[in-house]
Amino acid sequence: MDEITVETVTDVDLTDTVLIEGLPGVGNVGKLAVNHLLDETDAELVCRVYSEHFPPQVSVDDDGIASLTAMEFYATTLDDQDVLLLTGDHQAQSNHGHYRITNAILDIADDYDVSTIYALGGVPTGELIEEYDVLGAATVDTMVEELSEYGVEFRDNEPTGGIVGVSGLLLGLSENRSINAACLMGETSGYMVDPKSARAVLEILQDALSFDVDYSELEDRAEKMEEVVSRIQEMESQQSAPAPTEDDLRYIG
Amino acid sequence: MDEITVETVTDVDLTDTVLIEGLPGVGNVGKLAVNHLLDETDAELVCRVYSEHFPPQVSVDDDGIASLTAMEFYATTLDDQDVLLLTGDHQAQSNHGHYRITNAILDIADDYDVSTIYALGGVPTGELIEEYDVLGAATVDTMVEELSEYGVEFRDNEPTGGIVGVSGLLLGLSENRSINAACLMGETSGYMVDPKSARAVLEILQDALSFDVDYSELEDRAEKMEEVVSRIQEMESQQSAPAPTEDDLRYIG
Amino acid sequence: MDEITVETVTDVDLTDTVLIEGLPGVGNVGKLAVNHLLDETDAELVCRVYSEHFPPQVSVDDDGIASLTAMEFYATTLDDQDVLLLTGDHQAQSNHGHYRITNAILDIADDYDVSTIYALGGVPTGELIEEYDVLGAATVDTMVEELSEYGVEFRDNEPTGGIVGVSGLLLGLSENRSINAACLMGETSGYMVDPKSARAVLEILQDALSFDVDYSELEDRAEKMEEVVSRIQEMESQQSAPAPTEDDLRYIG
Amino acid sequence: MDEITVETVTDVDLTDTVLIEGLPGVGNVGKLAVNHLLDETDAELVCRVYSEHFPPQVSVDDDGIASLTAMEFYATTLDDQDVLLLTGDHQAQSNHGHYRITNAILDIADDYDVSTIYALGGVPTGELIEEYDVLGAATVDTMVEELSEYGVEFRDNEPTGGIVGVSGLLLGLSENRSINAACLMGETSGYMVDPKSARAVLEILQDALSFDVDYSELEDRAEKMEEVVSRIQEMESQQSAPAPTEDDLRYIG
Secondary structure, X not given: OOOEEEEXXXXXXXXXXXEEEOOOOHHHHHHHXXXXXXXXXXXXXXXXXXXXXXXXXXXXXXXXXXXXXXXXXXXXXEOOEEEEEEEEOOOOOOHHHHHHXXXXXXXXXXXXXXXXXXXXXXXXXXXXXXXXXXXXXXXXXXXXXXXXXXXXXXXXXXXXXXXXXXXXXXHHHHHHHOOEEEEEEEEEOOOOXXXXXXXXXXXXXXXXXXXXXXXXXXXXXXXXXXXXXXHHHHHHHHOOOOOOOHHHHHOOO | OOOEEEEEOOOOOOOOXXXXXXXOOHHHHXXXXXXXXXXXXXXXXXXXXXXXXXXXXXXXOOOOEEEEOOEEEEEEEEOOEEEEEEEEOOOOOOHHHHHHHHHHHHHXXXXXXXXXXXXXXXXXXXXXXXXXXEEEEEOOHHHHHHHHHOOOEOOOOOOOOOEEOHHHHHHHXXXXXXXXXXXXXXXXXXXXXXXXXXXXXXXXXXXXXXXXXXXXXXXXXHHHHHHHHHXXXXXXXXXXXXXXXXXXXXXXX | OOOEEEEEOOOOOOOOXXXXXXXXXXXXXXXXXXXXXXXXXXXXXXXXXXXXXXOOEEEEOOOOEEEEOOEEXXXXXXXXXXXXXXXXXXXXXXXXXXXXXHHHHHHHHHHOOXXXXXXXXXXXXXXXXXXXXXXXXXXXXXXXXXXXXXXXXXXXXXXXXXXXXXXXXXXHHHHHHOOEEEEEEEEEOOOOOOHHHHHHHHHHHHHHHOOOOOOHHHHHHHHHHHHHHHHHHHHHHHOOOOOOOHHHHHOOO | OOOEEEEEOOOOOOOOEEEEEOOOOHHHHHHHHHHHHHHHOOOEEEEEEEEOOOOOEEEEOOOOEEEEOOEEEEEEEEOOEEEEEEEEOOOOOOHXXXXXXXXXXXXXXXXXXXXXXXXXXXXXXXXXXXXXOEEEEEOOHHHHHHHHHOOOEOOOOOOOOOEEOHHHHHHHOOHHHOOEXXXXXXXXXXXXXXXHHHHHHHHHHHHHHOXXXXXXXXXXXXXXXXXXXXXXXXXXXXXXXXXXXXXXXXXXX
């Protein structure tokens, strides 16, 4: 095995493709959004990417079969638009790993004629969200203008500290590749997985790519999260128990 | 010295070999199990693997002679079956180190015609164990079925978080090598070295490979552990002293 | 992308150049000083240096456009002296990254005929500063002598622990390159960004290179910092609130 | 600069050389011992070793001149025996760095015809020492026997956890080089630099290599340490102040 290994599963021929990335991150917003598109469209597994920059880990499915940690690219179409969906269980585990994984993603993007990238993620606000705004950043003015029309907010000095990880690097490293890229970041408390924030991000994407999906699945997950949260709040008000940690909540949804 | 160095000690010729791995880990279950097989069978040292992915450390034997940290492969037979036993004092110390060490193990496995791997380990439950179940995962359905018959449990979403380290990667990285692999994980509290869990794992292996070993040595160790634990529990109930940490207990046995 | 990538923006022809480095560090003294020279002189962006040794991060400007973390070299003249100014948002994130980034800087220095380097930084005193002394270190006696005349202090065993990071390595690694280098370290409390310490460092540089800049901008920043500090001190004396952490203050200025 | 750079300062021709290593470590025992030999014999700087595995750091001497962190080899003779002394300010900063630095040391050892290595260090006991025993480990029986005669203790399972760092690896990695190596570890509390432990180690070496040095310098340092310790103990008994940390004490001597 090399540092990064790409295993092609299905040969597909895509043109003028849009790549939508949703790896784990704040509120799991990006991953929830991309996984929702995976569930709702007839997406096909194209390739897996293995790397020693991921944790040394296998997951075990319900049949007891182990499989090595990987990122996965799926092909689908949204309103006749060729689309690659990128998801996975892990980000890279080191600084230089992030750079190398992102370059591997962009090499694959070149192979499948990707011309536009949407990197999806969450931006933590530290408080519960009433209205789910979506923040943006892009590599070119035209995308900023277009996304502004769909309601994406481009705010001075936000996100503070910039965009970290693969989502950020997809923008930073795509410049030399004649690919335009934007990052869509759903506001989220940062305390739990956030299907509502994922929906807010998907609704922007719906306008940008003119497609239509059903949200009942994400709504169900959001309701379950809210039940858990209100049960915890109840417990908290009864006892002076310590508040649930981020970890408690992150893995409930 | 290269990144990984293999020092061959004895030339052996093995056929259709079973590799049994037991490196340090939770409850030291895997290492206890493999070391028990080493003690009970006429195993012969085949080779040592040195690597800069291990800690920069030598151990000193009772004669004052220092030797460099290494993994060791031993050859033995169990019911006419050629077997390689893999043990050592350390896992790799980094993510990519785990990948590289595991690939080195699999290269050696290829050299000795390994067709099946059993990776032994422990899975922490966080509480004292009454009945020592063994959880499993495998690379192929046939091994899941066979091991289920011997009493191995394949449970949905367990172990949560997958299998980490060399044991996990032996499954994840063996797929491209026409080697079948399974991981046998003895339930253990996670608070101390656990000879009983090691025995539970070995009893599965006994069925799978049709061999027979004596367990009096492991029983002795288990009894000593229990004495220590009950002495600590006594001390705890007398004083409100802080509970022994995992480190206190891990190195007693 | 390689480990380190240099993107040339403007071709410039410089002779007998002075390189002034001001990357982030204690009190942000070096960066404040170099950025002040950038603002006050007609400096031109010469090249950007990208590296996987920097954090995997993009910053987002006021127009929503993302750009990859980089170091930047600017060309300017100070009293007819060709000058390169080096600034950036980050230091390298690992030991060996510091070495490699510094060697990349020195390679670029060679390309632009750099003969002298001033590495600017802060040295933490742990207490509020009344008089802003500047400590020095150099690679050759002649620079020690000259800088002593301008008021730089060369004290026995200071800074204790030596000089860490790119500023230190610019001295340590320039010896084999026929470049003379000095480090100018403004004393600073270490608790906040310190425009006054940056000014003290610049005033030494002014003598060394015979140039003249206006300090009203740095004075404004210093005043704002002092307001914030006195407001915090007031709050502290009223409540027994916990003191502001270094992080609170570092990013105010 | 490569990963490791050797700068030869003086050409020397050595035969059947003994290498004595004393890098920083527990109680600074090894470094104190080797530095004492440097001070007491007419040792000559042979070469410096620079590496990106050391901290990115320069030290500044009393004249304000900066020099890059390095290990240094000095040549001297002890009772007509050619000797190389190895000292430095830092150990490597990572696991694999320790391996690579040690291999570089052994390459240099080969260049200067080293046949025997003494790696000097301290072993922490956690309590104040009355009688300064010296523990040993070696690569060959003959050295164990000889050193036992000089009073070195070879105890079962000590040091627990083996020998970590360059001292350990000099034994572990010298086996394939036809060099015999021993480690001499002076018992020390582990709480402060320990000139008395360094003397105990040197006295063994004196027997092994039949040389003679004056110890008044080390005695002076030991007395100063004891004054500091008794002053601290006084302060502690007067106030219920927190005990000085290891760091407080380590850098006093």
